Amino acid sequence: MPRSLLRALVPLLLCALLAGTTAACDGDDKDSAATPTSTVERQKLAKTRFVANAGLAAGATYQWIVKPYRAGTFASGADGRRFALIKAGLAGAFTYNRLKAALRNAKGDPTLAKAVAPLTVGVEALKNLPSKLRKGDSTESVVNSFDGAINKVKDAGKGAGAEVTNKVPSAGELARG
Template sequence: MPTPVSVRRAGVSLTLCCTLLVGATACGSDDKDTAAAPSGTSTAEKQKFAKTRFVANAGLAAGATYQWIVKPYRAGKFKKGANGRTTALVKAGLAGAFTYNRLKAATKNAQGDPTLSKAVAPLTAGIDALKDLPGKLRKGESTDSIVNSFDGAINSVKEAGKSAGAEVKDKVPSTGQLRNG
């Protein structure tokens, strides 16, 4: 049975993580992607930068998904009674929100490249479906289907990128990037 101190710590940790999650999604505006675009460049250069930004955003999303959602799930950290379950679920919820944010940015980046935009366009509905899953993941609701949804979305984006000549590799973000979106 948990002690009152451990329950209080878990409550404080959960509150802090939820606050960071709200901040990360609020701060995760896609405006910084467009602000980084060089002005006065040719169409070919804009397309090159679009692919580069797509690969970077999709890679961060893939890395976060693997590190804090898929890997702990496979290790059994999300099962009831597992040691560190609450922490793993909170981290997975934060990673899920970060992943959603970066995938949305990646789809916006893909619009700058004709080949990428055609490859990624069918995936937007699947990415939009991820929006409410981080909250469910933090609560521990149906983790099997949620993990599969994130993993499937990431694999689809990777395949779309590869087919358009923009291979995506996992890049695990720092915890600071998770918080700042």
């Protein structure tokens, strides 16, 4: 077999081999090893995911909304106000996104689901607030809304045995939402 033909066939054979192995791994079987099989495992993962998502929401709220507000960065004429408000708007959208995910996660654990169910309306009320932050509109009430929602989620988690601690997301995570 000529060398040029062998060079052309080797990549094709490797691609076919890789395609065959990935196709075998991508079956229609819903009960794969990657998904939890028992109720206990599902509940444990629900709490873990809840804590992770709520922790990211709490960290973003504190780092880019509450802390700059308390430092006076949102005040009219403050140095860096515009940039701080833009970051706060992004953090608000990120927080809303992560809190929605945390509430979805909580549904996997009966105790946690009962604890956070009353918070759904409060989290949904945050939906339009990031745009107010970016514009600098009524920052005090917006900051208090985010801070209050985070504290309620933390309290509900703690009461259900899923204590939430702040985890500040990176700027990249914040931008991705």
